[in-house]
Amino acid sequence: MKIIIFGGTGFIGLNLAEVLLARDHDVTLYDCAPLPPAAQRSLPNYRERLKVVQGDITDAEGIEGLIAGGYDAIVLGAAITAGEELERASTARVLEINVMAQIPILLAAIRHRVRRVVNLSSASAYGASGTRFDVLDEETPCDPVSFYAVSKFTSERSVARHAELFGGDFLSVRLSAVFGPWERPGAVRDTPSLQFQILAAFARGEPAILPDAGVKDWTYAPDAAEAVAKLIEAERPRHRIYNISSGTAWSALQWGEAFAALHRGLQCRLAAPGEKTEIKLHGGDRAPMSVARMADEFGWRARLGCAESAAAMSAWWMQHKETI
Template sequence: MVTGGAGFIGSHLVDTLISRGYCVHVIDNLSSGKKEYLNPSAIFHNMDITSSEAYDVLLSESPEYVFHLAAQADVSRSTKWPFEDMQTNIAGTLNLLEACRHFPVKSFVFSSTSAVYGNAPTDFIDETCPPSPISFYGLSKFTSESYIKLYGDTFGIPFSILRYGNVYGPRQTSKGEGGVIAVFLETLMKNESLKINGDGLQTRDYVYVQDVVEANILAAAKGNQHIMQIGTGKKTSVLQLINLLQNVHSKKITSFHAQDRQGDIKHSCLDNRFAKRILTWEPQFPIKDGLRKTYWSYTS
């Protein structure tokens, strides 16, 4: 069962699982996912993760593996509507966990985020860094993590929590966490200037979507009540991103600076050594290669 299986990361995960012979069910309300991203071999349930229908589907299908990717993932939106953010991210997760209490799920794999750390005291973050979210989105994800751990301890639900860096790749929309690459590419396709929030020196750990998919699948098989960071361990600034894009874009890229976004963190780079050791996982796509593949997906 993949929640958010019509979304950016979820649809790539569904495609890969189906290509490897799994029967895959998808729960998605299509609020941000797209029906055209749904694999035709997936069994689709058009519903909200907070609904009783979603609870009932989990009970009736009793999947071996639950990959929970559905979320409200827009930092700015979480600041405008914290209650809505809480309902989707926390109440939705609880609804799924409650269902998982009643059948022998082998693994509950949760998509979390480096946003749980807020402005961390170090630029290179490992799993021992204390979470201190500065956005309601980060807070809702960290709260969901806490519920998952307690459900695991109390009811014996096996879980893996994956804290992603900034995921990018084909099918990403210009909205949501980590969407700067999608924003830039959509802007370039319109022949418009790129808007840089702040000075452009803010850094992120950009990880390609297929690397994240592989981490999810490995976590379902090898994770055991672990919290792991899924990133490249390398930081890239917004200005560096633009330079990399210029290498694949035929026209001269122009840009302008605007104010910083409220709730955004300045620097974030994830130590991925724990995930490498536990999952025997290794990111396969350097930023220049992943960016090139993503760019061509927008032009094809």
Template sequence: MRIFITGTAGFIGFHLAELLLQEGHEVHGYDGMSDYYDVTLKERRHALLRQHPAFAATEALLEDDARLQAAVQACAPDVIVHLAAQAGVRYSIDNPRAYVDANIIGTFNVMEAARQAGVRHLLMASTSSVYGANTEMPYAETHKADTQMSFYAATKKANEAMAHAWAHIHGLPVTMFRFFTVYGPWGRPDMALFKFTKGILEGRPIDVYNHGDMWRDFTYVTDLVRGIRLLIDAVPGGPETAVAGDSLSPVAPFRVVNIGNSTKVRLEDFIDAIEAATGRKAQRNYMPMQPGDVPATWADAGLLRALTGYAPETGIADGVARFVEWYRDYYGQ
């Protein structure tokens, strides 16, 4: 297959591209190399991917419609996987316009490029944050998700609505996946595991929000991209493609799929795992809940299993240990 992936210099896009290249597919990456976090880390990821002869990349913003359209047309992909986005719940409070530009305008450009290229499947990233104030857990794709608590989550829910309309109007098969707290090697510096590991190894206090009374469904990155890879082949269509508990639309070749570990882990236990992996104790600075955040996430991954026969399973101790090993190697600590 020829696969066009946006966000290949990013955390998840890098791992997905690596997996697909290892399987022998042809991958064209697209990434804007924004300075939201350390660009050097992004450049290192792309440099590793460029070692594969079947990888090529365009470095430009999603908002640059002409560059994006030209890159997609030149690639002539069978499938597009759209992972690039302005991420981060907290940053969306300070700079909401960046989310409109990248997540709304940029995603529209990707959808239009997919339509013009006639791809057989468009897959796009959403987030568990779209469940917002919903307290019915574990979260299932068929639950109502209309009470987003951050502007980041609101833009992702907008992407889901836009994609459903696109699938209905143009008959373009679309799968949206909702990620649950992804972590692992080559992760983003703004994420909790990265910040906690850095603080603990440097002997500095770490900020623990909601006084540690938070729960997350932590999903190891290689498990996540394996789920995406399998969903590429689970193309939504008419009613004949439905499975038990499906979110398949009755009027469009469109579905939403959770990708999570289906395990709710307390934040304090997550920090304990980092302490075990680093061999050092954390100095915990307990803080109130931050605006836009939610106290808990927990995925029902039954639909992913029904569609692909697969479910993430890496335990928190193993996953954290692998990240800490990578972090120490990368930063020489």
């Protein structure tokens, strides 16, 4: 398949690109940022099937010309992942990029007969419902609160309505607490995972001191990418929205301890009373997401839990410390 990933040189985009290239697809990464040097070194074997296009997600004319070149699938992954600081500073921009910029892409996909569009949404779409239910499945009512959450939920409804109006084969996925390779904060992402912050402390030669254990249904990025790849390749998905999560809650503290145990001299612990830490929590507690729909329909479940993902990330970290 020929697949274009908008937001392709970002965190999720690069993980998805690696998975799709390994599955013999041709991949175009569209992003305002260039391919990071470390990724250029990691992907040399795929040069003939990997294309990088730098451009603005709001350049409707340029994107129209690109899609007209013929694609089988589009992944809508360009987004401003905003915490409260970025939300205050760029409220209109969050909605512009996360919702409005998708509309010309969806219409171009319809005009040029793109077979499948997958919109990368977020568990944040559940919003306040995350504290009212024990488990969140795709039928759980959403009650988004932050502008980021509102934008992701709105993007889901926009994608679904375009499909209803024009007959497009469009779907959305809600990603839960993703961490792993290629994660990096930036101007459009100010909510790094606890795992990223733990590794950043280790890279500085400091202990990773957490303000809280950080219990979530953490999901290793390559596992999430495998799930998205299955949805891209699926002949006829039965639903228009899917949860992607490890399905099991465990703590970032536990993960950091498992990672530290693999490297002499590293330490991950909770802050003592009154002790300051640079590591920040992003987002409140919520129930874990059910992955029964992905498991029942596609046989997918996350392969790497806490200890397994710590070991996998350790191997990756040893090769890419300079990216943290």
